[in-house]
Amino acid sequence: MSDLLEIKDLVIRFDTEDGSVHAVNGIDLHIGSGETLGLVGETGAGKTTTALGILRLVPDSGKICAGSISYKNVDILKMSDKNILDIRGNEISMIFQDPMTALNPVMTISAQVMEVIERHQACTRGEARARMIEILGKVGIRPERVDEYPHQFSGGMKQRVVIAIALACNPKLLLADEPTTALDVTIQAQVMRMINDLKKEFGTSMILITHDLGIVAKSCDSVAIMYAGEIVEFGSLEDIFDRTSHPYTKGLFASMPRLDVETERLMPIAGLMPDPMELPLGCKFHPRCPHRMEICTTDNPQGTEVNYGHLVKCHLHTTKNGDMD
Numbered sequence: 001m002s003d004l005l006e007i008k009d010l011v012i013r014f015d016t017e018d019g020s021v022h023a024v025n026g027i028d029l030h031i032g033s034g035e036t037l038g039l040v041g042e043t044g045a046g047k048t049t050t051a052l053g054i055l056r057l058v059p060d061s062g063k064i065c066a067g068s069i070s071y072k073n074v075d076i077l078k079m080s081d082k083n084i085l086d087i088r089g090n091e092i093s094m095i096f097q098d099p100m101t102a103l104n105p106v107m108t109i110s111a112q113v114m115e116v117i118e119r120h121q122a123c124t125r126g127e128a129r130a131r132m133i134e135i136l137g138k139v140g141i142r143p144e145r146v147d148e149y150p151h152q153f154s155g156g157m158k159q160r161v162v163i164a165i166a167l168a169c170n171p172k173l174l175l176a177d178e179p180t181t182a183l184d185v186t187i188q189a190q191v192m193r194m195i196n197d198l199k200k201e202f203g204t205s206m207i208l209i210t211h212d213l214g215i216v217a218k219s220c221d222s223v224a225i226m227y228a229g230e231i232v233e234f235g236s237l238e239d240i241f242d243r244t245s246h247p248y249t250k251g252l253f254a255s256m257p258r259l260d261v262e263t264e265r266l267m268p269i270a271g272l273m274p275d276p277m278e279l280p281l282g283c284k285f286h287p288r289c290p291h292r293m294e295i296c297t298t299d300n301p302q303g304t305e306v307n308y309g310h311l312v313k314c315h316l317h318t319t320k321n322g323d324m325d
Ligand code: SF4
Pocket: 246, 247, 248, 283, 284, 285, 286, 287, 289, 290, 291, 292, 293, 296, 301, 313, 314, 315, 316
């Protein structure tokens, strides 16, 4: 069966007065129907830019320079503006990170949900209102509150409204960008559970953007680890958690507190993500990597399949070095 979405060799740059920002540097990704893919990495890795690229919403200074984004076997990058407007918010929708800025403060939440339904579905105003009440009910908002304004809701309730807007037209693919980061810890698990339940109910595929491996463990089927605009490791949940192969992924796990392992000290990854305007030659992780070799400073490694469907971009895993595999 073909994938619902397949990204090949995607390159996205931003041109600024100071130079080019290399945000996404030739990534490959795929996701099947009903699957959840975790897109994991530190701030600045290019995760959100990738999601905006899928929706063709890269801001004005940005440019998709190369690659393809195939959705149901049609390249989104070659679609007409009308076709992409029909798909965006309808078949592919996004839950934005911050509910405070995602909602319009001068529109009631009922109007904001109905706007999406009426834009994409052939229905009467009465049918749109009924659907709005139904979808807000699914995220726990009672009918008597639907005509209130965003400022009358708490942060957690606002994020529920954002989720309802994203799900209003039963999307095939949901892009969830750190959907719980702006929420209190006490309600993060509740909102994540709700997203997962709704996703199962509607059979939706999801790309879950996060830096939290705990959330990934509970929600994802496959995982892509992103660093400096590249996917450095991709595999099933078991590949990434039980057969961790890339030094950066190992570093992420070592810096994460765990209840099942007794650790005296967490081991943060030394150094910082490189400036996307001045990426290092060779492997982008080499200035921080405890295993770097001479070749790492000059040659960017290709992806190597270390296990069926488990790809790693690291010279330790290329046969040319004879070190492994
Ligand atoms: Fe480390 Fe070299 Fe692998 Fe990069 S290619 S992660 S520097 S060992």
